[in-house]
Amino acid sequence: MRKIRVGVNGYGVIGKRVADAVFLQPDMELVGVADIATDWRIQSAANRLPLFASTPDAQAAMAAAGLRPLGTLDELLERSDIIIDTTPKHVAAGNLERYRTAGVKAVFQGGESHATTGHSFVAQANYESALGRDTTRVVSCNTTSIVRVLGALDGAGLLRRARGVLIRRATDPWESHLGGIMNTMVPEPTIPSHQGPDAQTVLPGLDLVTIAAKGAHTQTHNHYWTLQLTREASRDEVLDALRAAPRIAFIRMSDGLVALNSTIELMRDLGRPRGDMWEVAVWEDLVTVQGDEAFLTYQVYNEAIVVPETIDAIRALTGTAPDAATSMKITDDTLGMRSDFLRPAESPR
Amino acid sequence: MRKIRVGVNGYGVIGKRVADAVFLQPDMELVGVADIATDWRIQSAANRLPLFASTPDAQAAMAAAGLRPLGTLDELLERSDIIIDTTPKHVAAGNLERYRTAGVKAVFQGGESHATTGHSFVAQANYESALGRDTTRVVSCNTTSIVRVLGALDGAGLLRRARGVLIRRATDPWESHLGGIMNTMVPEPTIPSHQGPDAQTVLPGLDLVTIAAKGAHTQTHNHYWTLQLTREASRDEVLDALRAAPRIAFIRMSDGLVALNSTIELMRDLGRPRGDMWEVAVWEDLVTVQGDEAFLTYQVYNEAIVVPETIDAIRALTGTAPDAATSMKITDDTLGMRSDFLRPAESPR
Amino acid sequence: MRKIRVGVNGYGVIGKRVADAVFLQPDMELVGVADIATDWRIQSAANRLPLFASTPDAQAAMAAAGLRPLGTLDELLERSDIIIDTTPKHVAAGNLERYRTAGVKAVFQGGESHATTGHSFVAQANYESALGRDTTRVVSCNTTSIVRVLGALDGAGLLRRARGVLIRRATDPWESHLGGIMNTMVPEPTIPSHQGPDAQTVLPGLDLVTIAAKGAHTQTHNHYWTLQLTREASRDEVLDALRAAPRIAFIRMSDGLVALNSTIELMRDLGRPRGDMWEVAVWEDLVTVQGDEAFLTYQVYNEAIVVPETIDAIRALTGTAPDAATSMKITDDTLGMRSDFLRPAESPR
Amino acid sequence: MRKIRVGVNGYGVIGKRVADAVFLQPDMELVGVADIATDWRIQSAANRLPLFASTPDAQAAMAAAGLRPLGTLDELLERSDIIIDTTPKHVAAGNLERYRTAGVKAVFQGGESHATTGHSFVAQANYESALGRDTTRVVSCNTTSIVRVLGALDGAGLLRRARGVLIRRATDPWESHLGGIMNTMVPEPTIPSHQGPDAQTVLPGLDLVTIAAKGAHTQTHNHYWTLQLTREASRDEVLDALRAAPRIAFIRMSDGLVALNSTIELMRDLGRPRGDMWEVAVWEDLVTVQGDEAFLTYQVYNEAIVVPETIDAIRALTGTAPDAATSMKITDDTLGMRSDFLRPAESPR
Structure with missing residues (x-):
């Protein structure tokens, strides 16, 4: 062929x-x-x-x-x-x-x-x-990660509403001698930010609002989500839904992966080309469920996802x-x- | 006397x-x-x-x-x-x-x-x-800011539930040659973070959950809130409640105050001792109300508040x-x- | 009048x-x-x-x-x-x-x-x-500092030749959300850099060459000098020449002023408006003399000098x-x- | 065998x-x-x-x-x-x-x-x-680079005296969430720094003095040298001596490699494991010769050299x-x- x-x-x-x-x-x-x-x-x-x-x-x-x-x-x-x-x-x-x-x-x-x-x-x-x-x-990288993760929960019938804060990397490493930010954060000038509507171009039914800002680092975005579930659920149900979805990989604070740079170094250690991570890295031990709410955090390697x-x-x-x-x-x-x-x-x- | x-x-x-x-x-x-x-x-x-x-x-x-x-x-x-x-x-x-x-x-x-x-x-x-x-x-500085802002909305009968993401400064400027973080973010190892329960020691009735992380900057925390209101409200109602509360000051993206460092420089220009800001600086034009939800962002000068x-x-x-x-x-x-x-x-x- | x-x-x-x-x-x-x-x-x-x-x-x-x-x-x-x-x-x-x-x-x-x-x-x-x-x-700020310090030694008849490395702050704090550099250094694209000839517009007789680069910080330049003296001199002679010159102030590692940010905080503590330092801050205990060579380091508060x-x-x-x-x-x-x-x-x- | x-x-x-x-x-x-x-x-x-x-x-x-x-x-x-x-x-x-x-x-x-x-x-x-x-x-990484570069010039009979300023990376990327420096530089508390005597343990005859400081970046050291040659020499003589030496690689500003992060990205593009650079990267077009003096700048990938x-x-x-x-x-x-x-x-x- x-x-x-x-x-x-x-x-x-x-x-x-x-x-x-x-x-x-x-x-x-x-x-x-x-x-x-x-x-x-x-x-x-x-x-x-x-x-x-x-x-x-x-x-x-x-x-x-x-x-x-x-x-x-x-x-x-x-x-x-x-x-x-x-x-x-x-x-x-x-x-x-x-x-x-x-x-x-x-x-x-x-x-x-x-x-x-x-x-x-x-x-x-x-x-x-x-x-x-x-x-x-x-x-985009941010939207792709949102669709993967929220789509997994939505597909499992668990997601009613999602409210996220997206802290973006300021610039890519190769161009960080140009146009970066230093010792500050830069909130997007409007709330909601554009990533919510953008995710809805792929998953029209999602009820989500995003707030975005740039942080003073060059590698990987970091998303923080508050999720209203469709019902009271166990933490295992949420984890199972994420585990069943493709292109999501769990990382754990308890393994010493405690910051964005830890995961980046792990990719280097795994021999990834350019240190790339194509998966969304969800902190498994930060996935928290309280009644009908879930909270989670993940890392998005924007250069490769x-x-x-x-x-x-x-x-x-x-x-x-x-x-x-x-x-x-x-x-x-x-x-x-x-x-x-x-x-x-x-x-x- | x-x-x-x-x-x-x-x-x-x-x-x-x-x-x-x-x-x-x-x-x-x-x-x-x-x-x-x-x-x-x-x-x-x-x-x-x-x-x-x-x-x-x-x-x-x-x-x-x-x-x-x-x-x-x-x-x-x-x-x-x-x-x-x-x-x-x-x-x-x-x-x-x-x-x-x-x-x-x-x-x-x-x-x-x-x-x-x-x-x-x-x-x-x-x-x-x-x-x-x-x-x-x-x-603490974070908790004080939460009590001021959420307390204002709660006191006005507007607040049902608050979910916040707190991006903390990594270390103070005087000691930033010791123990800082570089080119990364460090999420708190547990969700919820301790600031929610801490605010409840002052305002026991608040329904709030906080997620926290350290960002790669040295001055001022930056909080992002998703608020469930008690009812549909207008943006003006929310602004009025904040405006009526003490020790909150509005800043505006439209005035060019677009990032943490802008506000910090403004304090220097205002002749503040050590550049201190004792007020919580709420971005007025980022206060967003959709139905019975409000979203807002503010800056906390942790050294002085x-x-x-x-x-x-x-x-x-x-x-x-x-x-x-x-x-x-x-x-x-x-x-x-x-x-x-x-x-x-x-x-x- | x-x-x-x-x-x-x-x-x-x-x-x-x-x-x-x-x-x-x-x-x-x-x-x-x-x-x-x-x-x-x-x-x-x-x-x-x-x-x-x-x-x-x-x-x-x-x-x-x-x-x-x-x-x-x-x-x-x-x-x-x-x-x-x-x-x-x-x-x-x-x-x-x-x-x-x-x-x-x-x-x-x-x-x-x-x-x-x-x-x-x-x-x-x-x-x-x-x-x-x-x-x-x-x-400019860099050139002013050079003229003050090298001029003091030249005026005392001590200076034959000066070779300096100037690590400049990348951008000023108020605009550090625009155009900064992140996690890198940026050498000037030519050696010598322009500061040497610029100092010669004020002190034409100086024999000096400068190499410059931008560092990943926002406040104060930091100069490192290797000085060929006109003769073998004692450390006290060099210190006396600096001490006798105006607009130079000594700081000391032994007082805990061990990094650029320490001095910046000291200015805030001294109640300086905007935290300004108009003096060149020379590290007294880093002034080193070996035979007919002297080495020294100082800090230049570029916003105010x-x-x-x-x-x-x-x-x-x-x-x-x-x-x-x-x-x-x-x-x-x-x-x-x-x-x-x-x-x-x-x-x- | x-x-x-x-x-x-x-x-x-x-x-x-x-x-x-x-x-x-x-x-x-x-x-x-x-x-x-x-x-x-x-x-x-x-x-x-x-x-x-x-x-x-x-x-x-x-x-x-x-x-x-x-x-x-x-x-x-x-x-x-x-x-x-x-x-x-x-x-x-x-x-x-x-x-x-x-x-x-x-x-x-x-x-x-x-x-x-x-x-x-x-x-x-x-x-x-x-x-x-x-x-x-x-x-160490710094000393290895010094021995390679200065040793090349010394071996060619060109080097009389070397005075260097070494701006070190503050910490390694994997541990940059611990113990880094933020928005500052930290000069070594003594001049000369230890790298000079350390290089002399390998090349005892070298006349060299080093001044060192930490910069606010996590990858690669950056050395700036003022070299007194044994005689007036042409730029080509200096370049030839460096070119003839092993484990030195030229980079050029004119190729767009204008900052530490450019070279680091190049290593990723070249498919190097972990993005490593084992060579000392000397900026060819920054090698400057004036009479019997030479000036040069190079980059040291401290994790791998x-x-x-x-x-x-x-x-x-x-x-x-x-x-x-x-x-x-x-x-x-x-x-x-x-x-x-x-x-x-x-x-x-």
Whole structure:
């Protein structure tokens, strides 16, 4: 069977991880990545990736920098069945028409609005609704984590209402010499923040309100939730619902994983590429249930969490896996995704 | 009328501010501060404060450092009607018996448990219940802010249930070269955190749960609240309840006060001693009401917020002001407390 | 005698401090400050300062924000003998011609190049050369500190060559929610950095090379120097030369002042407005002499160190104090400048 | 040929990296790692490493935590030809006698004093002098980098005197929730700092003085050097000397590697395990030569730089490679060490 020919437009935080993940998929071929940068970010990849320039100007600049792009975005589109657009917010939406004209399917990222493609994607929630579509949008890191966790409780019939406080990392490590925040917190200027409505583009029925702020750290978001349950429930019921859901992994204060940096170091110790964590890391021993309320906290590795969703979106649009379970199994196996970072794997779910 | 003779045991973050505030009170005299340190923290105060040594060892060390303590804690107690104990957590409770034996009333700080004195104090909530007592405990900075804000809404009959996320500063600026956190967040190891029950020592009826974590900044806590109201209410009703309460000041994103550091700089610009903010700073334009729910965010200047409460506690224990309003007016006038940092003062409340 | 009428154009980090310092001078009158902002930065000052708008647009915006500017920059210039330009880098140089046309003398700040005014100013080094000039430039915080410290050793005949590493604060506290750096250091992209040549605009004979970088903190620069002396010297000779120089204050590790934040807290404890330190704080016990080499470290409070120099520059341009000593005495007395923050003042120098 | 049986005592920042590196060596076998921890740090390794308990108490604790240690340190020593001691500073020296008694050679780390073993080791500088010894000490990360870089210039006959400012990372990422520094810098309390004399334990002839401080970041030290050369030299001569030396890699501002975090991200992009950088990264375009002086800046990845040295020390003590070149070639090939992270490898040196 012919492999899906995947192009990546934008070789940044998400783009480089998607490219690496595509490499690992047995049913995909990375036909190229396009970008406009010419510095270390591209130079370090030039030897191992088919490189294209996003624009003719970039092609000239790349050549001047000693790089040898194989063409421009046009040539990349010719070779691609599907393009993953990971360009910056103001650029991506403008590319949509171009992809349409070229007859190439396209996956956008969470920086774009739902309206851009009319479809928003989280694999475990709505894979099937994307089957055969021309375009979709993988929702943002924060929203993906919300859909995974709240979706798990909602799917188990436990969730009536969710109120969350999201403390976001201020900036990504690679760019933390630019535009970071220092010794402060920056609350979002409106309550509710946009993540609530954004999650509702995937799970329309959720009753949720989010408050967001930036914290003075560079890695991983940290969400704190107060959940009104549909009924009095036991802590085990809540834990079971989370445990049964994919792409959630438990961590524990009692194992010494007591702060965001502990989990980040654990990923390094586990040999994860770039130290990535694709799972939502829920603190199991902080899951607290009081009557018909539950409280929980989790950690979102914003640089990587949407990578598996993007891989699944490729299969959904191209129709090469018939359902979420089929696609997610391939994705999760190739990445080495886990449901618990320290305990032996449970029996298959 | 004879002034209340006030001693301060422990010249740290709180102790030095209490000493300064006592200086400003027309009905109080600072008879001395006691500590064990001999370094810049004491040297910078030695010229302008009557200095005592907390222990005989400290007295010798102070003398060796060229300081001239007027005696030890025993001598300070002899001269005091009341002692403000701002010593570290493990030290304070042990001093209680000593104060009793010396026949000196005592105010403890929030690091101590409620059980130590059997009474916990926030001026606007329960001043009268402390009248004539021998001891009380001014609750912690976080708890004080909770009692002020939630107490205002509760007093207005609006509050049914409160769920809060408290992002604490990691350490104080003076000691941020020791024991800080870097580029991470540290969630409290249990949910609920202790601040909820602590607030209930002052306002027993409140239904509240708090989740807490440390953020990577050194100044001011930041609280995020989801409030279940007793009924559908308008935003103005909520704002009015807050506006009517003492020691709460509004700030606004629309005035450019968009982050913790903005407010901190404003305090410096207002000429506040040490840049202190004794008020809880509530973001007025982030107060959001949806049906019977309200959401709000405020900033707590942890180094200073309990100072006015401590001053009022002195009057309550010594019975020198008959009610909260009388004491708080003196305290607030001498400190220059405000209900809005930028708008002209409203008519008196 | 008529007071010097001083206007301040630009009410930012430096401008607001200069305005406050002018208030304290017996021979000066603050006739107004001009700015374009309308937010908390101006609102907090509007009640106590004569406010002007830098531009007609700003005047309209200020009025719309409920502020009542007394006019635009033109009106401020009409009332001023001298204007202190503390506008941002790209704005200031463009104002020069306007000040000339208005017949108003002008003091610029270190963001401008030496060529803008043809004269660069540090009071103790070259006050007299500025007497009666129409314009000068107070050099930057880093350069001011270099001229004070190295100038002291040079003046004592001790300095042959200076090599320094300057670790700058990344951004100022008020704006640390914008454009800061996080968990990194950022070396200047060229060696030598510009501070060496900049110091030579005031002390042309100095043989010095500087290397600079930004560190991940928001308050105070920190300089590390390797000094080649003209001869073998004793540590006391070096200390005496520093002690004899104005606007340098000793701090000591042995007093517990062991990190940048310790000194910053000390300024708060000393009751300094905004916690300012106008002196260069040299660690006395880190001054090390080995043969004909000396090593030293000091701390530069970048937000405030040029304020006294700016005040002196006003007197120099207007010719109202005949020499540096006369002007500096008034400035230093009004600000409360010290040669040692903890030890009793020595006999007058 | 029988492989060298290597044990590692202490599975922390260095120990875990040494263990991983031993795995990669064709002539070594990892017979076990011993530690006293039972939390995630050990749990994440337990499946892939032969685990021992450093003490009988730890053995019991490990068993209680569900781990299955193969024995205590005694059993590990029985199986080892050589032990790498990466235990904390106060523990390591006390182990020396125990290793001697067991007849096991031992490599200590830079936290120990030179006197502990009487020999200090940097492969390229003095491999041969360690041949057949029972013990040595791999010097610290800072000292290793100094010996590599200054040793290169000294070996080329270019270096007369070196004066350096070392801005150290404050704490390691895994423990940055404990004991970090926030928004400050902390100068070492003495000048010169200990790194100068420490480098002289390997290169006794060097004339160098170091000044050190901690900066508010968690990854990589940053050194700034002023070098007095033996004569006027060209920039190319200096660059050639550095280029010819092993375990130094050039980075360039002009490639966009403009801050510590850029280089750290590059290591992640290069697929380095844990993002490690074993090379000293010298900014090529910041190397500046003026007459007989040179100035340069480099970055030291403190978590990993001593790992290759430790591997070489194993071969030196066991006499399994006759000279530095032989051992270093194996080490560098297995780790994938580079002389330039972005440019094609030069012809072999």
